[in-house]
Amino acid sequence: MGNSPSSSYNSSTLSKSGVRRPKSVNHYLQDHVYSMLRQCMYQLPFPPNAVTENAVQKMAMAVERVEVIESQFVLLKGARSKGIYIIIEGEAQVLSSHGDIIANLLPGDFFGELSTLFFIPCTASVQALEGTRLLLVKNDKLRQAMGEERVVSVGLEDYFVRRKYFDTNGSVHQATNLAKIAKIDLRKIPMFTKWHEGAMKYLLDAVSPDSEVGPVTLVPPKTFLCHETEGLDEITVITKGIVSVIHEKKVVTELDANYWPIWFGEQEFFTGRRATVSIQTITACQAVVIKFADIEADKSKASLFHFNLCLLVACALTLNGYWPHKVGNQSTFAFPKAKTELT
Incomplete structure (x- = not known):
């Protein structure tokens, strides 16, 4: 099949929202994509040594790919996230309630982890731009891969400081x-x-x-x-x-x-x-x-x-x-x- 990005997006369907999703999530990740997933997993606020290579490999076999055909909101402020999204190509924008750009997210960046790991509504809306490709680590798949180690080891405020997040929701x-x-x-x-x-x-x-x-x-x-x-x-x-x-x-x-x-x-x-x-x-x-x-x-x-x-x-x-x-x-x-x- 070759190494072109498009070759790994076969067996996909186009939803009404403009997102094409693969029917099968059991696929091989290219090295640079696997590296992004691994880096994301190790940056999440899990206890020391909780993330293992075995857990990363399990996630690599369980992630879903998301391709954004037209610019659209992937996360909405106040709603719950389906999981953690990792940008593998393209760009997403974190937006305030007034539509101002709070942050630009580029390949290797991730979002949705606040809602997923701290069990809170999304603190901001995130819009993925046209042509952006994402990995989606769903809640249940993350739970299966991490088991009991899924519990976070830091408080919400400390995590905001660590990630330099700008809060627009009153969460901290x-x-x-x-x-x-x-x-x-x-x-x-x-x-x-x-x-x-x-x-x-x-x-x-x-x-x-x-x-x-x-x-x-x-x-x-x-x-x-x-x-x-x-x-x-x-x-x-x-x-x-x-x-x-x-x-x-x-x-x-x-x-x-x-x-x-x-x-x-x-x-x-x-x-x-x-x-x-x-x-x-x-x-x-x-x-x-x-x-x-x-x-x-x-x-x-x-x-x-x-x-x-x-x-x-x-x-x-x-x-x-x-x-x-x-x-x-x-x-x-x-x-x-x-x-x-x-x-």
């Missing part, structure tokens, strides 16, 4: 969870690593004066966060999402904050020099925006020596044409060649 205390997410990522940035708890709390309170909102802001796709020709009065920390780094109308590189935070603005804060690149969101992003004035007001509460030293290092790297990002477990600095000409 949004402001508290966003503050936890912000603090975890700020601690990964050199200039904030050694700030003590009191100083960090003061800063996050200044960023989010409204105690019901929290310090993290949703930024829509294709939004310019800074321009290389304009001055800044704030440091922006991207905690989730993908952005383009642009120099002279050319895309220099793309950075993914889902694995390590992205930050910019420290060069101008410390040296007064304007940014040398523009930053534009590719997907919906979550960002913490910190005004220079709030940092100045809070510096006395932090470790000043470490604060200034880290700023000097960060600015020196930036001024010399390096851009920080995360590879594996090591922080590296690189400034790749331009790869795309903007029109």
